[in-house]
Amino acid sequence: MKEVAITSGRMNHGVDPLLHAWGWEIPLYLFLGGLVAGILFFSAFFYLRHRENVFTAAIKVAPLYTPVFLAIGLAALFLDLSHKLYFWRLYTTIRWESPMSWGAWTLLFIFPLSVIWAAFWVKDVYPNWDWKFPIIEKTIAWLAQFKKWFAWSLILFSGILGMYTGILLSAFNARPFWNTSILGPLFLVSGLSTGAAFILLISRSEQERHRFSQIDSFLIGTELFLIIHMFMGFLASTSVQIHAAEMFLGGPYTAIFWTFVVGIGLLLPLLIEIMELRGVTVPAVIPAMLVLFGGLMLRFVVVDAGQSSRWLYKFMEQLVF
């Protein structure tokens, strides 16, 4: 038997009795980042496939929300910083070894991109929209010549945004539950899936809803596959990662993960969407909301569990929230 006790010091609330560096701000941002990546990807992709008149919600309406979602996410990130007035230091350095650094730079590109891309579609969605200043109108008209290039760069940057939210976490070898390269693709697929769900939520066209139901079902299937692979990888790995997996297989995260993320967030909407594709009428809002909820819960559970999985002092492993 081995028993470890910290008998002196270590009463700092930021670390002990459990590591609680990141609260609600980071998972919320990771969710919104993934959602925005998903929306922008589908918008740009179907624009390049000339589906403007078929997938109106995906190409034209959904992108209007992205600058707002990103702004909320960025506000959450800013709130998380404990030395806020120094945040500009992010942009005086480029550190390729630090995912957080290139994430910050990616945001610097994708935020204006999302604003420009949304601006392209405002007049299509709101025909009576008035930009007030002719200079804005002229700038947008001038930029619109390069729409195709904007679409291509959106595909690139939304891919990076969707991946990096996972890579950010998987780069931490100190947190065994995060330390798996599956996390990048898992968050990307989850981001695309929530993006498709959001489009499903706002779409008014039967044809579009049908197509995005198909896409979402495929993405949910992929996500389930990746989750199973993640646990297989953990269980075949070293003792710390086996321990990390056990937090979900009987440990403190079992109920919350398998019920809210896998059950309500993946299996249930998958079932509903399959039923829908087979002709049963279910309001599209139900599976869409479930997928969005599942995506949010996935971020919360993963951020939380990663922080309590550790190499030393395993007796501190417990639910943070």
Next chain:
Amino acid sequence: MRYAMAIDTKRCVGCADCVVACQRENNVPEGFCRDWIVEETTGTFPELQLEIRSERCNHCADAPCVRCCPTEASHYEEGGVVLVDHDSCIGCKACIASCPYDARFVHPEGYVDKCTFCIHRVREGKQPACVEVCPTHAMIFGDLDDKNSEISKALRTRKYKTLIPEAGTDPHVFYLL
């Protein structure tokens, strides 16, 4: 020059003088600490073995905190000492998540703080506060590149270990067994 610390688990009695000395020397805010005492008991009664360790930042040669810092606030100083530049730290807490030794915390003033090997004292030719104050002389601080330093001699003649070397960070706090 490569600064390191060796802590004799045979001499350490877990009195926590090092913890208090550090808090006083570095003005560590109340409720926080840069070093702490761990007692590890192995076996079942009555066959028990106790190892007492004074733990702190391991000043890793391949430090994940330095790698993941987006602003270069976490950096290497002379002798491989890992420090945080308070005016560059944005408080993103990536380094806290990246440290397998959980040695870092957010200072109430906002920046991330941790053990500095008392580099301000070392530069004046003094020992770190924890080493200076240790009543059983269980702690040795010195330069590994100097073959005649006390720490080099101790690591030549004694068996030692580092904590979780499998985390791959090349830690530089050694525990003499």
